[in-house]
Amino acid sequence: MGKPPNLYAFQGADELAQSLRAYVLEAQNSALTRHKVFRVAVSGGSLPKMLAQALLRESTGDDKDKVEFDKWEIFFADERAVPLDHEDSNYRLVKEEILDKAPAGLGKPKVYAIDVKYLDDVQELADQYEQTLVNAFASRDSVRLPVFDLLLLGCGPDGHTCSLFPGSPLLRESDAWVLQISDSPKPPPKRITLSLPVATHGVKIAFVATGGGKKDIMKQIFDTDEGQQLPCGLINAQGQERVSWFVDYPAIEGVSFPARRGSL
Numbered sequence: 001m002g003k004p005p006n007l008y009a010f011q012g013a014d015e016l017a018q019s020l021r022a023y024v025l026e027a028q029n030s031a032l033t034r035h036k037v038f039r040v041a042v043s044g045g046s047l048p049k050m051l052a053q054a055l056l057r058e059s060t061g062d063d064k065d066k067v068e069f070d071k072w073e074i075f076f077a078d079e080r081a082v083p084l085d086h087e088d089s090n091y092r093l094v095k096e097e098i099l100d101k102a103p104a105g106l107g108k109p110k111v112y113a114i115d116v117k118y119l120d121d122v123q124e125l126a127d128q129y130e131q132t133l134v135n136a137f138a139s140r141d142s143v144r145l146p147v148f149d150l151l152l153l154g155c156g157p158d159g160h161t162c163s164l165f166p167g168s169p170l171l172r173e174s175d176a177w178v179l180q181i182s183d184s185p186k187p188p189p190k191r192i193t194l195s196l197p198v199a200t201h202g203v204k205i206a207f208v209a210t211g212g213g214k215k216d217i218m219k220q221i222f223d224t225d226e227g228q229q230l231p232c233g234l235i236n237a238q239g240q241e242r243v244s245w246f247v248d249y250p251a252i253e254g255v256s257f258p259a260r261r262g263s264l
């Protein structure tokens, strides 16, 4: 039996962002020591904004507190089947919130967007994105699953994460790396998403969930058996101590699972 996931709770966004920065940079530094590149998967929703608040704040000047974007490879944990400049695009969100605002001194990451040639065929869009991962992570023959150094995920009010929704047959996928969805309960309906095995195999997996709107689902995920069957709960169960949640106090109001408050 491994250890349970880590639940870190903060009074407000600023404290959360500060600790999220320390956590991401620790993951970055250890990945760079291991293989000179930092491979990250990011979600949409409120995450890119919080990530910007974490990464674009002033450095402490410490050697370890340095964002090295030129060594980052950014992938999408899920993406909507829309053009890259569309208001629903997660790529656009990450670009506008983080990349366009990053000072030049941090360097430029390599960003793996979806291939918009395939927008009309979501299965092909998913297959092509899987091929992008195959190429980026070397040949699939030698890699059973792509192992991201860090996955940065959000948690929906129904317990979904990436575009893996509660009760979806996609949760039973054990082979494919990237899946298509044509009837997402959260609009827009057409999306691609990493599969559960890929989402749970990260070296580190972080969830960011803030606001009182998350407290009911947080209670379910952390305090009930049924919650462990929800997509976020499945990642908690399989990822164990590799999973860390960054939440604010309103999001864990009434949650019994022990949270570490105020710092990592």
Ligand SMILES: O=C(O)[C@H](O)[C@@H](O)[C@H](O)[C@H](O)COP(=O)(O)O
Pocket (backbone or CB within 6 Å): 043, 044, 045, 046, 047, 078, 079, 080, 090, 153, 154, 155, 156, 157, 160, 161, 162, 163, 186, 208
């Ligand atoms: O593209 C998406 O729809 C997201 O990747 C989705 O999985 C998101 O992370 C959650 O819905 C939480 O969203 P919030 O952080 O905005 O609550």
